[in-house]
Amino acid sequence: MEAISCRSLRVNFGSTEVLRGIDLEVPKGGWTTVVGPNGSGKTTLLRSIAGIQASQGVIQIDGHSLGAFNRREVAKQIAIVPQQPVIPDGMRIIDYVLLGRTSHLGFFGIEKKSDIEIAQSALEELDVNFSESRTMGTLSGGERQRVVVARALTQGSPILLLDEPTTSLDIGHQQEMLEVVDELRSRLGLTVLATMHDLTLAGQYAESLILIEQGQVVASGSAQEVLTEDLITHHYRASIKVIEDDSGPIVTPVRRKNSNSLE
């Protein structure tokens, strides 16, 4: 059974077609990463699947149509880490992370001890230092990113959508973040659908990659199948080299002076 499946998914912003008929299958318990150049529609794809972007076509979650769920039911199925989350500066970290429990609370919205423990252990998993009563406004970019992921984990949904989860992290924290997500994925059986710009990291963590450009899938498969010099050079209009390594293909930029190799 597929955790997420999309059939001819389309999104228009006015007269601009952002997604032009995307077909996508994300197997349950797997890690799929969507890659593609800026403006290719990666974020819109994730937002559509999370139900916060109106779209045409079919989106099925666990075999059920997304449209049949109400907001609360969607939240119990899908947690999303947005690319640019809204950070309420005055809110304390623990309160922010506890927002993830919203869809599990009753009418009066009172957190139980178990909810608080879930939030605290998510913060520990992501190694966030919040020994004082710190507020969101005091966090560094990297800490903030990890707190937002902690909120998504706290939601306890089987599907985790990560929109460029490593953007503002240094290389060590990028690896740590992806390791934590991968560990949780295998331990809790989560399905992960991410978008990423770092192609090497994308290939090392995802079981399958989907390359989209201008709102269409142009390649998909394993890292070896998608991260080829031909495909990346062509679709990213980049000058790169792919080095084969045990951990997967390493995509690295190269500077070719005085050449018109970009096209």
Add this chain to the structure above:
Amino acid sequence: MRASRNKDKEEKLEAPAKLKAWWLVLAATTAVVAVGLGLTLGPASLGVREVLLEVLDRLPFVDYDSGLSEREQAIVWEIRLPRVVLGLLVGSMLATAGASYQGVFRNPLADPYLLGVAAGAGFGATVAIVSDLGDGIGTFDAVPMLAFGGALVAVSLTYLVGFSARRSDPVTSLVLAGVAVASFFTAIQTFVQQRDSETIRQVYFFVLGQLRTAGWDEVILVSPYVGGCLFILLLLRRRLDVLAVGDEEAGSLGIDVRLVRLVSVLAASLGTAAVVAVSGLIGFVGIIVPHTIRLIFGFSYRIILPLTILFGGAFLVGADLVARLVLEPAEIPIGVVTAFMGAPFFVLVLRTSRKL
């Protein structure tokens, strides 16, 4: 190493935002003290002890002789107590409505009059005064009735315009619609008022706000609205916290953002319309009180809303006391007192609003 760091943290982990019992006690005590002062201070000097005994005497199963004459008893029961109770109701409603608007619109300077309630009420009251339909006193007087009606019409109009705009950001279009509707109603109100300049003074007093009462009529008139609206807003307090992360993320966390916004704005506006109808346009309460509570006690609406109800009421009773006593026996409009304290506070909020 990571394991040991985590263990170290465990002892320091915090509980979520919670209203501490002693904060509630403090707020309730402040309200009680304000009520006590409101009952004992005034042009007719009554002793604190006598007033206290008089109040105790009215409690069931308690019998004291306060020593107050019948006239003095009437001052306590028919003049001062209704006015103090009205102050509590109006203050808590305005403060709580302001706090809720700030949450819904994610704007620290949102106040209860944001969506045109004040302009609509001002227009309704002006029409009533100019047409000589009433003098602003009594339960079914035309002034509060038309003020209430005008406020509701203005807010409904704002909502209709705001939602027909179909912009991608419904919060901004609602606020912009409020600006348009308020200017429109203020324009008509000024026009109507200019044509009948003899009533300017009366209109002026309505605009500045006052806690004038005729016995218990006003209290009876507004308490169902205030009670109901405060109850609804209290129920929404955690949902208001979720709105702090924006419409889209609140939606992805499982909140029906449109419904929460609709219900909280309607409750805040209806309650505000009701209190404005009897007390006029008392400004700044909806900004000063919630922000002070935020700065002192915390960011969460689970803390803010219960405390604004109590402190808001206490604050307005206190402001009314100042309004009554400073130029005794003349009264300053209460709106002047709240604005006098509010304007400097506004500056303070602006300077610190990054935190809010």
